[in-house]
Amino acid sequence: MKYQRPRGTRDILPSEIDIWQKIEKTCREIFELFNYREIRPPIFESTDLFSRSIGKETDIVSKEMYTFHDRSNRSLTLRPEATAPVVRAIIEDNLLQQNQQLKLYYQGPMFRYERQQAGRYRQFHQIGVEIFGSNNPLVDAEIIYMASKIFNKLNLNDLVININSVGDKNCRPNYINELKRYFEKNQRQVCHDCTKRLETNPLRILDCKNPTCQNVVKLAPKLKDSLCNECKMHFNRVISSLSKLNVNYQINDQLVRGLDYYTRTTFEVVSNQLGAQNAVCGGGRYDDLVEELGGKSTPATGFAIGLERVVEVMQKMSLQRGEDQGVKEIDLFIAAMGEEAQMIGFELLTKIREKGLTADQDYLGKSLKAQMKAADHLAAKYVYIIGEEELVKKTAILRNMKTAEQKEVAFDKLSEELHGLAN
RNA sequence: GCGGCCUUGGUGUAGAGGUAACACAGCAGAUUGUGGUUCUGUUAUCAGGGGUUCAAUUCCCCUAGGUCGCCCCA
The missing domain is CATH 3.30.930.10 (Bira Bifunctional Protein; Domain 2)
Incomplete structure (x- = not known):
């Protein structure tokens, strides 16, 4: 790579x-x-x-x-x-x-x-x-x-x-001095890092995880007492x-x-x-x-x-909790076959989106079957299928992906129809 | 800055010194205009470089990356 x-x-x-x-x-x-x-x-x-x-x-x-x-x-x-x-x-x-x-x-x-x-x-x-x-x-x-x-x-x-x-x-300065005096007396018992900390930041010795240092810390003067x-x-x-x-x-x-x-x-x-x-x-x-x-x-x-x-x-x-991260479902997927149908779909999408519904279509020129599959993976609630016959009738098939029911809906009725279904 | 372990297709995993298996996903088809099931086909030279060897992806070294610790911090 x-x-x-x-x-x-x-x-x-x-x-x-x-x-x-x-x-x-x-x-x-x-x-x-x-x-x-x-x-x-x-x-x-x-x-x-x-x-x-x-x-x-x-x-x-x-x-x-x-x-x-x-x-x-x-x-x-x-x-x-x-x-x-x-x-x-x-x-x-x-x-x-x-x-x-x-x-x-x-x-x-x-x-x-x-x-x-x-x-x-x-x-x-x-x-x-x-x-x-x-x-x-x-x-x-x-x-x-x-x-x-x-x-x-x-x-x-x-x-x-x-x-x-x-x-x-x-x-705090008083406490640090006190702490320094204490650790200088017990220097041999603390780890290498803590010996350095004695110079740079004595307070940090307090939360060193090294067990032997912890033993020394136990008897050290307490911050809260000073x-x-x-x-x-x-x-x-x-x-x-x-x-x-x-x-x-x-x-x-x-x-x-x-x-x-x-x-x-x-x-x-x-x-x-x-x-x-x-x-x-x-x-x-x-x-x-x-x-x-x-x-x-x-x-x-x-x-x-x-x-x-x-x-x-x-x-x-x-x-x-066993929650799955969940696919985001969309309201409509337009499956269009052919360039002309794709263009119709393109126009319809803008209307639907203006209604506040999420909608998408395929731009890869996939087969209908593949577009249906894509719609399924996008968890689309509805698919609107526009083919060549539909272009003439200005009406296409709206399929409910959950119930598999489908009906004909005219191009210019689609956004109303969906809006009604969504509410 | 120091140390342990790891690095195989899009993803998750097998594997043996002699040129890679499985699952899922993807795509195509079975069903030439319809998804979620099923079946079939297809998708990698095993992180990069060097070395050992007749031969390495499998062994060794280096580099890069990942991961988990130390230090420290969110």
């Missing part, structure tokens, strides 16, 4: 597009209910934007970015996530007025240069929200509630919401609000996310239907990012849903 899709990319095929559109539609509907408006930043941005916001030492920035130079030698990067572009946009386009809250959502492809595996692609799609301007814990609760609402509406009920607080710029009072209060308000809304969640004090900009609340929705890459949604609060990128100090929070993974869970669920 001469051309292949680039590694880590996928073609989303017509056979699976229904499920994609259903998810997208559900998300949009719910976002609009909560008064979020869509924003569409570009697919690539200046490289600095990502390295400043996500963090130079993170995996995303240090080894996963699609970075290139354009013809004027600007360093650009295909967005690995959309929060930084959205923040850039609200600053640049002045969307944030004083003392206002701003609610946005976005949707589209993201790019990370990673080795592909189940649920992980180099081009993948996210749909997400960001809300700016408020540090109220109710905001955190609102977006988490909104995420759970989306998954409920999609009938995905075996998901678990993990939630944690990673502190803020006041209390949160400052404000952070503690904030977190408690978030979870009590969620409880009030009957959202099921699990506090996971080892949940640390890989992007540097998170403060206080972080959360992740995971599915047990997936392989190692089991997070279908992740997000949290990022109160310092807007200022860091040059805007006024503005608290913010948001999440992103990974569409490929949601699609995968939904496909698995519908298989388990």
Whole structure:
């Protein structure tokens, strides 16, 4: 094969597009209910934007970015996530007025240069929200509630919401120091990766999957014990609000996310239907990012849903329920024999479509038998058969494909007749 | 960036060191103007390159791709 899709990319095929559109539609509907408006930043941005916001030492920035130079030698990067572009946009386009809250959502492809595996692609799609301007814990609760609402509406009920607080710029540095001291004492017992993490991102040691590291982590100082009072209060308000809304969640004090900009609340929705890459949604609060990128100090929070993974869970669920992916049925198929008949069919089709009925015909010049077969595969409700005799009479045969009844219907009566039958 | 497994027609699968089997789909016909059943015919040189061999698609190596993990993340 001469051309292949680039590694880590996928073609989303017509056979699976229904499920994609259903998810997208559900998300949009719910976002609009909560008064979020869509924003569409570009697919690539200046490289600095990502390295400043996500963090130079993170995996995303240090080894996963699609970075290139354009013809004027600007360093650009295909967005690995959309929060930084959205923040850039609200600053640049002045969307944030004083003392206002701003609610946005976005949707589209993201790019990370990673080795592909189940649920992980180099081009993948996210749909997400960001809300700016408020540090109220109710905001955190609102977006988490909104995420759970989306998954409920999609009938995905075996998901678990993990939630944690990673502190803020006041209390987190103290904790990190404490953690560093602890792990330096126990360095020999942690894995190679964790020794490196001690320098780059000590928090990540907390959710290392290596069992020996886990043993060391068990006795490590707890993040929640070193949160400052404000952070503690904030977190408690978030979870009590969620409880009030009957959202099921699990506090996971080892949940640390890989992007540097998170403060206080972080959360992740995971599915047990997936392989190692089991997070279908992740997000949290990022109160310092807007200022860091040059805007006024503005608290913010948001999440992103990974569409490929949601699609995968939904496909698995519908298989388990024994649903078939279903052919889309059409109202009418015109089987025409000969060029002249085909032309008549062509004209009739436009009238029928104007009535809002789905209709099609064969352009390959197949035999009648083959056209009937095609109609059958398209699950056509009716077939209108136009041959040479019919051309003279200006009347052709309308066949009901379910009952096999057929009757003569004049060309100029066809759309009325069908319209009547459809209702 | 690291590791395991895999790569045969449109799809899903067999197979053996000596030049490929089955199912489904597709197309054509049996039924020269009618579908969903049945029957018949037809559709590949086994990812690409190199090596071993009288001979490889089957053995070895490399490359590409797939897949599942590690890391990390949606």
